[in-house]
Amino acid sequence: MNIQEIRDQFPILKQQVNGHPLVYLDSSATSQKPYAVIEALRDYYTNYNSNVHRGAHTLGSLATDAYENARDKVKSFIHARESAEIVFTRGTTASLNLVAQCYVREFLKEGDEILITLMEHHSNLIPWQQAANKTGATLRYIPIQPDGTIRLEDVEEAITSKTKFVSITHVSNVMGTIHPVKQIAAIAHRHGAVICVDAAQSAPHLQLDVQDLDCDFMAISGHKMAGPTGIGVLYGKKALLEQMTPYEYGGEMIDHVDLYESTWKELPWKFEGGTPNIAGAIGLGAAIDFLQQIGLPNIRQHENHLVNYALEQLSLIEEISIYGPRKPELRSGLVTFNVSDVHPHDLATVLDSEGIAIRAGHHCCQPLMRWLNVSSTARASFYLYNTEEDIDALVKGLKRAISYFKYVSQ
Structure with missing residues (x-):
């Protein structure tokens, strides 16, 4: 598909917002959904809506097959x-x-020690804070460079025999940095530590191979990769998952229940208590089919071009400060920036009046904001359906916003 054929698959992009064609530059928060995913959800609810694994009737069998087929698609x-x-x-x-x-x-x-970085999303920071408080383990941080990259020599120094668990984002949702998780995993394993990868921002854009990366756990969200909201994935090495006891109990995840004790189903169902998000899983499977039809290498190449173009254009505006690596090959499809003397929320509001959707705030990364010495930033993020024209619209909107705020401040 060419870019127009791809855009035609996303019905939401055909609308106008505030009297202007929608320019959607917030895919890092949540991506838009193609017809293939929307149709998969409609088909499930219309034709074979039923619970999974429990019933012997036809609809139950169809739903179970589709749900487990989605699991197989994620595996591949x-x-x-x-x-x-x-x-x-x-x-x-x-x-x-x-x-x-x-x-x-x-x-x-x-x-014991838990090791993360300063640029983690709160969802990859707070769980380890709380776990450290409960276990008595110590939470430590890998230092980051001014451009938002990590040096492997700093990782080597930070991981010691006390390090038992490392968790790191594959791609920073603020800096856009693509971290060398394969090399970090090798260092962690050399010291006997387990490593978890937050792939929320990488799964939509990069080809992932958990065996090549040799990560022990990986976390993914469906809604950032053209899938539905409310569905995600935990990958875990089988040996580790088998050691773990579930923390949600009830139906679906049990094997045998007696009056005073119970046993759990085999993997992966022992961690899926209750009725799962069946439609979400089926929709995620459809999203994977769609992305693979386009090709992850093609998506990466397209985004790399857009990031390079955006960095070039935004760098020409004197009032803009850009965060993260300047080399496009070191970052994923987003650019985070600030405009001098303009609050990001005000900037986003002005852009929205012209139909341009960006993200503004601390991006669930308050420690990183303090490290950057700012309260918040603006972020434009790109996906397979974005174009150079979207970036041109952003640049024009930013220039108008800068002129406006200069005028009102006089």
């Missing part, structure tokens, strides 16, 4: 060894909390 998408390593969750946040509750709180103790 991230190159896991087997589908038993794929646990459906509500999203990245739920996946990370599952690891915190069922692995870190169970297996770490006082004197």
Whole structure:
């Protein structure tokens, strides 16, 4: 498909906002959905809506087959060894909390160390804060460079024999940095530590191979990769998942229940208590089919071009400060910036009046904002349906906003 054919698959892009054609530059928060995903949801609810795994009737069998087929698609998408390593969750946040509750709180103790970075999203920071408080382990941070990159020599120094758990974002949702998680995993394993990868921002854009990366856990959100909201994935190495005890109990996840004790189903179902988000999983499977039809390498190449173009154009505006690596190959499809003397929320409001949607705020990264010495930033993020014309519209809107705020401040 060419770019126009791709855009035609996303019905929301055809609308106008505030009298202007929609320019959607907020895909890092949530991506738009193609007809293929919308139709998959409609088809489930219209033709075979039923619970999974429990019923012997036809609709139940159809729903179960579609749900488990989606699991197989995720397995192939991230190159896991087997589908038993794929646990459906509500999203990245739920996946990370599952690891915190069922692995870190169970297996770490006082004197152990948990290692993360300053640029983690709150969902990859707070669970480890709380786990450290409960276990007596110490939470430590890998230092970052001024451009938002990580030096492997700093990782080597930070990981010691006390380090038992490392969790790191694959792609920063603020700086856009693509971290060398394969090399970090190798260092962690050399010291006997387990590593978890927050792939919320990488799964939509990069080809993932959990076996090549050799990560122990990986967390993914469906809604950032053209799938529905409320569905995500926890990948875990089978040996680790088998050691872990579930923390949500009830139907679906049990094998045998007696009056005073119970046993759990085998993987992955022991972590999927209650009725799952069946439609969400089916929609995620449809999103994976769609992305693979386009091709992740093609998506990456397209975004790399857009980021390079955006960096070039925004760098020409004197009032703009850009955060993160300047080399497009080191970053994913987003650019975070500030305009001098203009609050990001005011900037986003002015742009929205022209139909341009960006994100403004601390992006659930308050420690990183303090490290940057700002309260918040503006962020434009791109996906497979964005164009150079979208960036041109952003640049024009920014120039008009800068002129406006200069005028009103006089």
